[in-house]
Amino acid sequence: MKAYxxxxxxxxxxxxxxxxxxxxxxxxxMIDAGYKGKLYPINPKGGEIQGVKxxxxxxxxGAPIELAVIAVKNLQAIxxxxxxxxxxxxxxxxxxxxxxxxGAEGAKLEERLLSEAAKYGIRIVGPNCFGNMNVSYGLNxxxxxxxxxxxxxxxxxxxxxxxxxxxEWSKLHEFGMANFMTFGNKSDINEADVLGYLVEDPxxxxxxxYCEGISHGQKLVExxxxxxxxxxxxxxxxxxxxxxxxxxxxxxxxxxxxxxxxDVIFSKMNLHRAQDLDEMFDALSVFSTCSPMRKNGIAIITxxxxxxxxxxxxxxxxxxxxAAKLAPETIEAIKKAVPTIAGLTNPIDVRGxxxxxxxxxxxxxxxxxxxxxxxxxxxxxxxTADLESIAKIxxxxxxDIPVPTTCCFPGGDKCERANRILRExxxxxxxxxxxxxxxxxxxxxxxxRSQEVHDxxxxxxxxxxANAQKIIANAKAEGRKALTEAEGxxxxxxxxxxxxxxxTVNSADDAVKECNRIGYxxxxxxxxxxxxxxxxxxxVVVGVKNADxxxxxxxxxxxxxxxxxxxxxxxxxxxxxxxxxxxxxxxMIRDVQFGPVVSFGLGGIYVEIMGEISQAHAPMSEQQLDKxxxxxxxxxxxxxxxxxxxxxxxxxxxxxxxxxxxxxENPEIHELEINPVIVGKKGEGCWAVDALCTLN
Numbered sequence: 001m002k003a004y005x006x007x008x009x010x011x012x013x014x015x016x017x018x019x020x021x022x023x024x025x026x027x028x029x030m031i032d033a034g035y036k037g038k039l040y041p042i043n044p045k046g047g048e049i050q051g052v053k054x055x056x057x058x059x060x061x062g063a064p065i066e067l068a069v070i071a072v073k074n075l076q077a078i079x080x081x082x083x084x085x086x087x088x089x090x091x092x093x094x095x096x097x098x099x100x101x102x103g104a105e106g107a108k109l110e111e112r113l114l115s116e117a118a119k120y121g122i123r124i125v126g127p128n129c130f131g132n133m134n135v136s137y138g139l140n141x142x143x144x145x146x147x148x149x150x151x152x153x154x155x156x157x158x159x160x161x162x163x164x165x166x167x168e169w170s171k172l173h174e175f176g177m178a179n180f181m182t183f184g185n186k187s188d189i190n191e192a193d194v195l196g197y198l199v200e201d202p203x204x205x206x207x208x209x210y211c212e213g214i215s216h217g218q219k220l221v222e223x224x225x226x227x228x229x230x231x232x233x234x235x236x237x238x239x240x241x242x243x244x245x246x247x248x249x250x251x252x253x254x255x256x257x258x259x260x261x262x263d264v265i266f267s268k269m270n271l272h273r274a275q276d277l278d279e280m281f282d283a284l285s286v287f288s289t290c291s292p293m294r295k296n297g298i299a300i301i302t303x304x305x306x307x308x309x310x311x312x313x314x315x316x317x318x319x320x321x322x323a324a325k326l327a328p329e330t331i332e333a334i335k336k337a338v339p340t341i342a343g344l345t346n347p348i349d350v351r352g353x354x355x356x357x358x359x360x361x362x363x364x365x366x367x368x369x370x371x372x373x374x375x376x377x378x379x380x381x382x383x384t385a386d387l388e389s390i391a392k393i394x395x396x397x398x399x400d401i402p403v404p405t406t407c408c409f410p411g412g413d414k415c416e417r418a419n420r421i422l423r424e425x426x427x428x429x430x431x432x433x434x435x436x437x438x439x440x441x442x443x444x445x446x447x448x449r450s451q452e453v454h455d456x457x458x459x460x461x462x463x464x465x466a467n468a469q470k471i472i473a474n475a476k477a478e479g480r481k482a483l484t485e486a487e488g489x490x491x492x493x494x495x496x497x498x499x500x501x502x503x504t505v506n507s508a509d510d511a512v513k514e515c516n517r518i519g520y521x522x523x524x525x526x527x528x529x530x531x532x533x534x535x536x537x538x539x540v541v542v543g544v545k546n547a548d549x550x551x552x553x554x555x556x557x558x559x560x561x562x563x564x565x566x567x568x569x570x571x572x573x574x575x576x577x578x579x580x581x582x583x584x585x586x587x588m589i590r591d592v593q594f595g596p597v598v599s600f601g602l603g604g605i606y607v608e609i610m611g612e613i614s615q616a617h618a619p620m621s622e623q624q625l626d627k628x629x630x631x632x633x634x635x636x637x638x639x640x641x642x643x644x645x646x647x648x649x650x651x652x653x654x655x656x657x658x659x660x661x662x663x664x665e666n667p668e669i670h671e672l673e674i675n676p677v678i679v680g681k682k683g684e685g686c687w688a689v690d691a692l693c694t695l696n
Contacts (some may be wrong), residue, residue: 001197003091004125004189005134005179007067008037011058011079011089012141014071015041016358017049018550022095023071026131027052033147034138040065058087062571065089069131069141074098074106077127078113085120093141094126095328101128110187117188129184130160133167135177136203143181151176152205153288154198156191158183158212165277167207174423176283178203192220199227206287207233208280217593221617224269229450231695233271234283237262261591264615268624270449272442275365279433285428286439289403293444295373297324298437299366300347303354307408311376320444321374321437323347330369337361353384355550356393363394373405374440378433379418381411387418395425395677404443408436424522455623460657464494465665472668472695481695482529484546485574488672488691495658499688500678501577511554512547514575520545521578523689524553526561530568532692537564543578550575579687582647583676584634586656586688588663590670591696596663598656602634603676618660625653638679647679651686670696 005023010030014023027041029048040061041054048054055061058068068089070077077096084092100107110127117124125132129143136150143160143412148170157163160182163400170177178201181194191214198204203533214220214237240259266273274280298321302308315323323346331344338358343349348366350358359377366372377394379387386411394407407422409415422429430436468491475483480650483491489499503514504527515522526539534540540562561570583603590596594617601613616628629652638647655677662672673692680686 001189001194004093004132004181005139005197005201006137006192007091007139008067008228009040009064010035010037010039010056010060010139010141011042011065011068012066012071013042013058014076015043015049015054015124019050022143023260024050025143026071026095029140029142029145030138032145033133033135033140035140036138037066038063058089061087066091068092068097070094071126072096074109074113074127078109078116080118081113081116081122084122086273086665090121091123092125093129093132093529093567094124095129095131095141096126096141099187110185123186125181127187128182130157130163130182133177133180133271135180141181148177151178151288152203153177153208153284154179154181154196154201154204154206155208155210156181156183157210158186158196159210160184162210166210167279169281173281173285174420174426175288178205184593186215190215192216192607195220195233196223196227199230205233206284207231208284208342209233209235210238210280212238213237214262214587214593217591218595221265221269221594224271229270229446232283232287232446233269234280234287235266235271236272236274236277236280237266242393249300257591258591260615261403261594261597261617262598264617265594268617268620270446274445274657277632279438282430282435282439283442286404286406286443287446287636289426289428290406290443292447292450293321293373293404293440294373294447295403296321296444296448297371297374298322298374298440299326299369299372300325300376300378301350301359301362302347302380303350303352303359303365303382304378305343305349306377307380307410308343308349311378311408311433311437312347315435318437318441320441320448324369324373326366327369327371330365333365333368334362337365351381352380353626356386356389359390360393360397363397363401367403372403372442374406375401376406376408376433376436376440378408378410378436379415381409382413387414388421389427391421391427394427395421398425398427404440406430406436406439406611408433412491444634452623454623457622457625457657460496460654460661462496462658463661463665464491464496467491467494468662468666472666475695476668480529482532483691483693483695484527484529484571485525485691486527486571488693489688491662491666491693492658492674492688492691495662497655497658497688498685499576500579500670503575504572505554505575508554511550511573511575515544515550516547518575518577522550523551523576523578524557525574525576525690526557527571527574528561528565528568531561531565537561576689579678579680579689581678581680581684581686582634582644583636584638584652584679585673585675586652586659586677587673587675588618588669588671590663590667598628598659598663600628600634600652600656601632602637620660620662625656629653629656646682648682648684648686649679651684652677652679655686655688668695670694 016024018024041049046056099110342351501518585603587599596618640646673690
């Protein structure tokens with residue numbers, strides 16, 4: 001990826017003297033940025049363009065070209081691949097539009113573009129992208145002349161227009177940019193390729209990523225896993241409301257749509273997902289300017305009681321930090337430093353007329369407190385307050401403050417003058433107290449999660465792949481996309497998952513015979529590949545206690561299903577031993593981008609009523625397995641809430657491990673649901689009572 005961020009030579013195909021045209025704009029932006037490499041404008045007329053010698057073709061340059069930037073029409077861009085190949089160019093950024101973003105015909109042109117590039121081994125960013133920027137290197141082949149100061153934030157964006165807004169924000173707030181890159185249509189180069197480079201880039205401290213859709217999700221996970229926790233990554237993923245699970249037939253499929261899967265992946269890889277642009281900017285600024293936050297306690301210093309109360313509320317609600325309980329020695333030091341102190345509890349109120357020296361004294365006192373890991377300093381624009389002097393003191397002390405520090409001077413012109421001093425001094429400042437506090441919580445979260453230990457999941461000493469593949473192959477041969485419940489349970493059995501005693505019958509008399517063998521009470525359910533939710537069509541009878549009830553239940557189930565689903569294939573009735581315990585749900589759905597995602601939560605009818613499940617991406621660590629279970633209300637019940645006997649949580653974990661094995665060894669399975677899993681008392685085990693299994 002060096003060719004895109006620090007190319008030694010750049011050819012601009014479509015360069016123009018007219019700076020209102022794309023090719024002219026790009027050339028001007030490169031010149032104005034002070035590009036340090038060799039620049040080759042390409043135009044059929046040759047000559048000189050904007051004071052730089054131009055060439056009629058890349059073949060005429062006669063020197064190595066590391067990167068070609070294409071700014072011509074779509075068909076010309078395709079034709080250019082042959083010339084680039086002949087000249088030995090291996091990397092290109094295509095800003096030209098008119099490809100798959102414009103529909104089916106454009107998609108065909110993009111396929112042609114990729115095909116031509118592949119002939120010559122040319123890698124592509126774009127097409128339809130906004131370009132790249134490396135401020136310190138003088139690289140700017142984007143649509144915008146906006147150059148933020150050089151710094152340590154690197155941005156990758158699917159949207160050029162939003163990327164331009166981020167550049168404007170960076171310049172306005174004096175936060176320096178290292179690299180900026182847009183993907184456009186992501187026909188070739190994608191997030192995984194770029195993140196792998198930026199994580200190792202010495203000029204990058206924090207990475208920001210805006211995306212609307214993630215391509216090559218499993219490659220992205222592998223890249224992040226390889227470089228995990230080396231640098232913070234802030235993601236703003238739009239498109240939250242996309243109904244990615246509309247085709248799922250399972251209960252959890254409808255609850256675990258594609259955006260929920262994004263949350264699972266971002267959490268697993270310790271990426272911070274920003275919920276809006278404000279949060280994205282806040283996170284980028286705190287990561288850009290602050291060191292890791294080693295303790296969760298924060299000290300709050302303010303000249304306004306109201307700001308203190310607001311920040312205390314924010315600290316109470318923040319998930320990774322809290323207001324520090326100050327030591328008696330700290331309080332005594334504050335008294336000596338601030339003789340007119342108004343409030344000594346944290347938040348520390350130095351009064352509205354506090355001099356800058358009083359802020360300095362309070363800061364020096366709290367940063368020595370053993371419980372303080374972060375600092376929030378706030379100032380209200382009272383006539384008695386010299387906010388600019390306070391800001392200057394903070395900037396002067398910046399290198400001597402050993403903990404991450406954020407500021408909040410909320411107001412108008414007077415506050416903006418102070419905030420400008422802070423920004424120029426690389427001190428992060430925020431417009432409201434809650435955002436100043438939230439920034440430290442985001443910082444602390446990354447620090448904490450970077451230190452977490454992850455042990456590989458314990459793999460059960462069993463593989464049922466051979467048996468599972470036979471069952472799957474049989475279903476495929478019959479043209480089915482769903483397994484029967486019996487087939488699903490045979491797969492469970494192959495992987496050592498316990499199920500209740502059961503039988504399959506096709507007559508009322510056989511039902512009586514098998515019920516007598518299994519022992520009462522039993523549950524009876526229709527077997528049909530065409531009926532996913534049996535209860536909805538009267539295909540389930542629970543609590544069958546004797547032979548007469550068994551005969552009646554068989555006839556009732558068959559009649560109900562024939563009436564409700566006259567075209568459904570009915571393979572008989574399943575009889576199952578009734579087991580007793582707590583009901584939970586376990587499932588796996590194979591996300592189109594990221595692969596298997598396992599879900600756990602309250603089972604039975606509660607999964608949709610409560611709508612509460614937790615998820616983890618497979619493969620997972622033992623710690624991620626524990627977290628998935630412990631984060632739910634189901635866990636509280638299993639652990640023995642309100643006097644209930646503790647359930648066999650270890651057996652549940654074992655079943656999840658086996659589900660992960662099923663998913664990893666059988667990629668043909670799209671979704672798998674057990675609802676319910678009956679969990680017995682501690683030491684009794686658990687049972688898969690149901691099985692819903694669909695194929696890709």
